[in-house]
Amino acid sequence: MLRVRDLEYDLPEALIAREPLEPRDAARLMVLSRSDPARVEHLLVRDLPGLLRAGDALVVNDSRVVPARLSGARSDTGGRVDGLFLSRVGDDERVWRVMLKAKRPKAGSRVDLTDAAGIDTGVSIELLERAPVDVQAGAAQPQTTPPTTGEGDDGPDSAAWIVRVIGTPTGLENAAHVGAIALLERVGSTPLPPYIRQARKRDAKAAHEAGLSDEDRAQDKFGPVNLEAQLQAEHDALLAQAKADAHDQLVYQTVYADARKPGSVAAPTAGLHFTPELLSRLTGAGVGRHAVTLHVGTGTFKPVETEHVEQHAMHAEWCAVPTETAQAMAAARAGGGRVLAVGTTSARTLEGFSPAQLAQAAAGTGACEHWTRLLITPGWRWQNVDAMMTNFHLPRSTLMAMIAALLDDGLGQGVGVTRLQAAYAQAMERKYRFYSYGDAMLILP
Numbered sequence: 001m002l003r004v005r006d007l008e009y010d011l012p013e014a015l016i017a018r019e020p021l022e023p024r025d026a027a028r029l030m031v032l033s034r035s036d037p038a039r040v041e042h043l044l045v046r047d048l049p050g051l052l053r054a055g056d057a058l059v060v061n062d063s064r065v066v067p068a069r070l071s072g073a074r075s076d077t078g079g080r081v082d083g084l085f086l087s088r089v090g091d092d093e094r095v096w097r098v099m100l101k102a103k104r105p106k107a108g109s110r111v112d113l114t115d116a117a118g119i120d121t122g123v124s125i126e127l128l129e130r131a132p133v134d135v136q137a138g139a140a141q142p143q144t145t146p147p148t149t150g151e152g153d154d155g156p157d158s159a160a161w162i163v164r165v166i167g168t169p170t171g172l173e174n175a176a177h178v179g180a181i182a183l184l185e186r187v188g189s190t191p192l193p194p195y196i197r198q199a200r201k202r203d204a205k206a207a208h209e210a211g212l213s214d215e216d217r218a219q220d221k222f223g224p225v226n227l228e229a230q231l232q233a234e235h236d237a238l239l240a241q242a243k244a245d246a247h248d249q250l251v252y253q254t255v256y257a258d259a260r261k262p263g264s265v266a267a268p269t270a271g272l273h274f275t276p277e278l279l280s281r282l283t284g285a286g287v288g289r290h291a292v293t294l295h296v297g298t299g300t301f302k303p304v305e306t307e308h309v310e311q312h313a314m315h316a317e318w319c320a321v322p323t324e325t326a327q328a329m330a331a332a333r334a335g336g337g338r339v340l341a342v343g344t345t346s347a348r349t350l351e352g353f354s355p356a357q358l359a360q361a362a363a364g365t366g367a368c369e370h371w372t373r374l375l376i377t378p379g380w381r382w383q384n385v386d387a388m389m390t391n392f393h394l395p396r397s398t399l400m401a402m403i404a405a406l407l408d409d410g411l412g413q414g415v416g417v418t419r420l421q422a423a424y425a426q427a428m429e430r431k432y433r434f435y436s437y438g439d440a441m442l443i444l445p
Contacts, residue, residue, distance in 0.1 A: 001308040002377050006417050007400045009424055016199045017437035020251050025278045028432055028439040035445060037419060045273040045440055054286025055337030057328050061268040061345045062291040064257040066181060067188035068265040072113040079103050081111045085184060093180045094165040116189040116245035122170055123187050125163040181262050190248040191265045193436050263295030269391045269436040270343035290328045294319035294345040303396040309377050319349040320369035326361035338386040338445060344399050348374055350384040377401045378408040378416045387444050392427060392434040406443050
């Protein structure tokens with residue numbers, strides 16, 4: 001079994017990427033090989049066409065990120081409330097499952113939602129009842145509640161509230177039907193991972209303190225509060241936050257995200273590196289691009305807190321492989337091509353179905369779609385994925401365990417973990433940028 005402590009590493013604060021590079025394909029790319037431990041190259045994402053072959057199949061996750069982050073204040077106490085939309089409940093567009101961060105929330109309380117600029121949206125949510133649910137998305141799916149597995153579902157990180165949405169945003173009052181996604185477009189903001197938000201706050205605080213004079217510091221610490229200056233500072237901070245969110249809504253989304261498939265509350269980040277120009281060059285090189293769908297849930301960021309990774313209770317996520325993609329994969333393999341999964345979500349989707357199921361989907365005689373709780377660790381027998389492009393992940397995560405499995409010798413003897421730790425150490429030494437907006441790794445056969 002894989003010990004969680006074997007997936008730990010200390011990352012310097014400066015290597016957490018706060019913003020994506022522009023253009024996106026300017027990100028660095030560490031190239032490794034499953035079969036050749038000696039191969040380590042340091043290139044750029046834009047070099048990808050020269051690393052693949054005509055006939056290879058590039059499989060991407062086309063799920064679209066929804067503006068799932070919620071902010072507001074309790075109508076009775078004025079206390080701040082932060083939240084995250086997870087899914088509709090059944091078919092009701094105004095009954096949601098949300099995660100809430102609030103002081104002593106209780107059934108019957110109402111939260112008045114504000115937008116990214118702190119302006120009242122005219123929409124409130126009423127807390128109906130607590131709901132211990134799996135942290136997952138599935139906003140656009142008919143089935144919005146994943147299957148349960150009994151023990152492990154009712155943990156502190158998976159507690160949520162069922163809420164009812166009250167009111168309609170300005171400009172939509174006359175709409176006959178306002179769906180959950182349309183409401184989120186007005187009241188929600190970009191669901192950036194916590195580590196990016198926290199790093200940005202630390203940067204802003206440091207910049208503010210660096211700009212203070214000695215007199216300002218003394219007044220801040222000992223002197224009377226200048227209410228007018230404080231209000232102006234808060235106003236400026238909200239405007240800056242709204243501007244940053246508008247930018248994040250554009251860049252925290254893959255260029256191939258399908259508008260018909262909203263449902264992720266976190267981006268499939270390996271795909272953030274692709275530009276239309278890079279995709280065009282890949283097509284010109286004979287590399288086909290094909291889509292699967294996995295709606296990314298917040299559980300993807302949850303650190304493993306058990307002693308061994310295999311003891312971790314995996315979150316559920318809805319995924320599907322369409323007939324066209326199954327057919328393209330079969331054709332690539334038949335012609336000597338390879339299947340490259342862009343990101344752990346694409347890989348998890350493909351490995352969640354047997355070759356026989358994918359063959360049935362390719363023949364049009366079976367559907368490949370389900371809720372998955374698949375956990376991939378060293379010793380996993382890869383059946384459908386030959387190569388993977390991925391980012392540099394959080395320590396103690398199931399994502400690191402998956403990458404170690406791809407680098408493993410297949411015997412579960414820890415080779416993959418050793419290789420992964422060596423690659424991460426080299427990335428830090430060379431100042432690679434980490435996490436969602438960071439650089440990438442390509443693992444070839």
